Amino acid sequence: MKAVGLRQTLLTAALALGFSAIGHAQDMVVHAKGALEAKLEYCKTCHGLSGQGYLGYFPMPRLAGQQPEYIEAQLRAFIERRRTNPIMFNVAHVLSPSIMTALATHFRGLNPKPFGGAPRGSIAAGKRIYEEGLPESNVPACSACHGAEGKGQNEIPRLAGQVYAYTVGQLTGWKTERGQGSAVDTSAIMAPTAHNLTRSQVEAVAAYVSNLQ
Amino acid sequence: MKRIGLKIAIMAILASAAPSWAGESPAVRNCTWCHGTGAQGYTVAPRLAGQRPQYIMSQIRSFREHARDNPFSKQYMWSAVAALDPHTARDLAEYFATIPPKAANDGDNTLASRGRTIYLEGIPEANIVSCYACHGPNAEGVRDIPRLGGLAYFYLKGRLEQWGQGYHSGPESPMPMVARHLGPDEIEALASYLSFVK
Numbered sequence: 001m002k003a004v005g006l007r008q009t010l011l012t013a014a015l016a017l018g019f020s021a022i023g024h025a026q027d028m029v030v031h032a033k034g035a036l037e038a039k040l041e042y043c044k045t046c047h048g049l050s051g052q053g054y055l056g057y058f059p060m061p062r063l064a065g066q067q068p069e070y071i072e073a074q075l076r077a078f079i080e081r082r083r084t085n086p087i088m089f090n091v092a093h094v095l096s097p098s099i100m101t102a103l104a105t106h107f108r109g110l111n112p113k114p115f116g117g118a119p120r121g122s123i124a125a126g127k128r129i130y131e132e133g134l135p136e137s138n139v140p141a142c143s144a145c146h147g148a149e150g151k152g153q154n155e156i157p158r159l160a161g162q163v164y165a166y167t168v169g170q171l172t173g174w175k176t177e178r179g180q181g182s183a184v185d186t187s188a189i190m191a192p193t194a195h196n197l198t199r200s201q202v203e204a205v206a207a208y209v210s211n212l213q
Numbered sequence: 214m215k216r217i218g219l220k221i222a223i224m225a226i227l228a229s230a231a232p233s234w235a236g237e238s239p240a241v242r243n244c245t246w247c248h249g250t251g252a253q254g255y256t257v258a259p260r261l262a263g264q265r266p267q268y269i270m271s272q273i274r275s276f277r278e279h280a281r282d283n284p285f286s287k288q289y290m291w292s293a294v295a296a297l298d299p300h301t302a303r304d305l306a307e308y309f310a311t312i313p314p315k316a317a318n319d320g321d322n323t324l325a326s327r328g329r330t331i332y333l334e335g336i337p338e339a340n341i342v343s344c345y346a347c348h349g350p351n352a353e354g355v356r357d358i359p360r361l362g363g364l365a366y367f368y369l370k371g372r373l374e375q376w377g378q379g380y381h382s383g384p385e386s387p388m389p390m391v392a393r394h395l396g397p398d399e400i401e402a403l404a405s406y407l408s409f410v411k
Contacts, residue, residue: 042340045390046347054387056347057355087346090334 036102039095043103050112053163058087061166064112068104070157073186075100077178082185084177118164118207122200126208129201137196142205145189150212155186160212167206171197240301241308247289252309254317257285259368263314267357269306273297275383283371283380316363320405328406331399341394344403347387352410362410369404 043063048054051064063071077083078092095103130150133141142159146152150160159167170177174194178187197205237245245251247258254260261269275281276290277297294302320328332352335343344361348354352362361369376382376392395403 038340041390042337042342042394045342045387049387055356056358057349058346060346086333087343090337090343094337 036099036106039099039103040106043107048112048115051107051110052112052161053115053166055115055117055163055165059163059165059169062115062162063107064110065151065160066104066107066158067152067154067156068101068108069154070152071104071107072100073155077185077187080181080183082178082180082183083187084180114161114210114213115163116210118210119203120207122204123207123211125201126204126206129197129205130208134196134201139193139196139201142209150209159209162206162209164206164210167209168202170194171202171206172199240305243293244305244309251315252312253315254365254368257368257371258289260314260317260364261309262312263363264306264309264360265354265357266303266306266310268354268359269309270302271357271383273302273306280384281380281382283375314360314363316411317365317408318363320366320408321401322405322409324402324405325409326406328402328404331403332406336399339394341399342391344391352407361407364407366404366408369407370400373400373403 044051046054046056046060047063048060051062051066053062053064054060074083075088075092075095078085078088081089129139130142131148133139133144142150145156146159150158152158171194174187174191179185179191194202241252244261247255248261249255249258252261254262272281273294276286276294279287279291281290297305331341332344334345335341344352347358348361349358352360354360373392373395376389377395379389382388392400
């Protein structure tokens, strides 16, 4: 009688422990989910509610549909100051690797319409540069790496639907923002191309890709 | 003699057509009555001098459409703009934008440096975004994003509190999302810092 009572007590205690452990794990999952949602809202305050990009004082790039490997690589570049940006260093340096992955995966899945607003006059010229390059100035076709539809792959960014002013700013300021310091940085691949494009060619390409869906 | 008379008549017509409000037109005076001498702001009515014209126009639209719905807007601005035609609204916005703004300098000096840090960097750990990204390095604003530098402490504090309380500004503003994360200390620090920005 006594033994049975003891066994029951032990069993109850074991069950109680087990349930509380499950409860604790659920709390942690809920907590992590809440933290991710709060961080996503923080990103979207500047990058647009659907990640389509936004024009503040500075142009905020589209993140929707972006290659996750590119987003993660850029966040690391901000932290290591290979890519200089006064706002994004502060943003990125508090992100854990796992939340970076979760954010990048989320933005990958968004597909809003392009932000729009690019001048329309040079779109045809931009399409030609994008698809054929400028052999006389050593500019390869953008499509060779970024894909015919501008979707990018792995660490090569998607350009389709990118905010016009952002693309212009990046291509004209490549040397002063990307690949800073002595560490190896994949942005070096773009440096000669960015250098060889004139301002009006940059504007043409930026206008073309900004309209790609 | 006849010639001179005609010339004067033409000049008079040209002068009346030009949107120069040099002597404070009735339309301007209707604004500065509350918004202060030289449109530099007065108590609850914010400074309009130096404000971005596109922002002034967007807010006039928001008042007319009752989208900007905080108590003072409801009480004063909804009726104030009701009879304002879009053409006059644009002339007023452009006129006020040309007046050099003066800083209110009425915040708490001891909070200004913390306010500056929040303005530039946000508080990433608390998901508070940087103000600088949209309002610019010197809080000067751009397009329809308002100039904040030098606005009155009371006005800045009130606006930040109201967004957190669920009031609106316009249909597209991200400010309700921004302000929801700000606590009273952060709001006081930001409003203090901005009141000193020239």
